[in-house]
Amino acid sequence: MAISQAVKKAVTLAPTVRTLPSGVPVAPLLNLAARPAHHDDHGHGGAGPRVDTPPRWSSGVSRTSSGLVSKTFTTISPSLYQPHRLLHTSVAVKEAPEVPDFSHYRANNNESHRALSYFMVGGLGVLSASVAKSSVSEFLQTMAASADVLALAKVEVDLTSIPEGKNVIIKWRGKPVFIRHRTPDEIQEARTIDWKTLRDPQPDEARVKKPEWLVMLGVCTHLGCVPIGEAGDFGGWFCPCHGSHYDISGRIRKGPAPLNLDVPQYEFNEVDGKLVVG
Incomplete structure (x- = not known):
């Protein structure tokens, strides 16, 4: 929407002791004389506005008790843009800075930098x-067994203290271990059986x-019970x-157990x- 504004400016002339012979005070730089009419040399002039008095829009002079007052009226064009008045007290509002030109930092050939990009990505990976x-x-490593636990991972048994035909039970890693000193007859019995027909052939x-x-x-390979030696x-x-029931070689021969007794590392x-053992 166009906005028309008028600016009114008043100038007060201080009284002076200098006067003209007619008694009018002297006002420097103030033209109080009537303007002569312009004459058209070609005779095309017509009746127009009076030029012996200044236009009101340009100036006006009045006399007051304190001296002469000159008034000037100016009309601002409606198309003139009126900026918004800001709240801050800065002297001037600077325009937004221009975006710098980074074109001279760009690579001329992107293919030459592709190998470096791949190397950096691979190295970081x-x-x-x-x-x-x-x-x-x-x-x-924090969850691994400590040194004292690893020291118990192996158990040594003196075989000279176990007579022939006897069993010894030791504890290794919280489990019982059967050690049997077999007689020659027990060895022959264990090896003459047709092991291919057993439930767990071995x-x-x-x-x-x-x-x-x-x-x-x-x-026991059924539910983890501890079998009784020299029985069955x-x-x-x-x-x-x-x-x-297990035989003299520890192989399952009868009952619900599906597998033979396990053999540990020794x-x-x-x-x-x-x-x-271990």
Whole structure:
């Protein structure tokens, strides 16, 4: 919407002692004389506005008790833009800064920098994977067994203290271990049986490292009970909980147990005559 504003300016002339012969005070730079009429040399002029008095829009003079007053009226064009008045007291409102030109920083050929970009991405990926692996390894080491627990991971048994035909039960990692010093007849009985017809087929040679020494975990493969030695229908071990019968080689022969008694990892110390379980 166009806005028209008028500016009114008043100038007060201070009284002076200098006067004209007619008694009018002298006002420097103030033209009080009548303007002569313009004359058209070609005779095309017509009746127009009077020029012997100044136009009211340009100036006006009045006399007051304090002196002469000159008034000027100016009309502002409606199309003139009036900026909004801001709340701050800055002298001038600066325009928004121009965006700098970064074109001279751009690469001329993007293909030449692609290998560097791939190298940086790959290097950061390898570094991140290494840090993640190290963190996981450190975390898992905190959950590993301590030194005193690892010291109990192996158990030594003096074989010279076990007579022939007898059983010894030791504890290894919280589980019972059966050690049987077998007689020659027991060895022959264990190897003459047709092991291929058993529930869990396994030859006696695969269950022992020395024929006279049988080492097994004393845990029933049915529900984890502890079988009784030198008992059962086959002269080996018998589980009274559910009636599983094992032979002299620890193989299941009767009952609900699905598998043979497990054989742990063990070694023989020939120098000291000991058995090392674990």
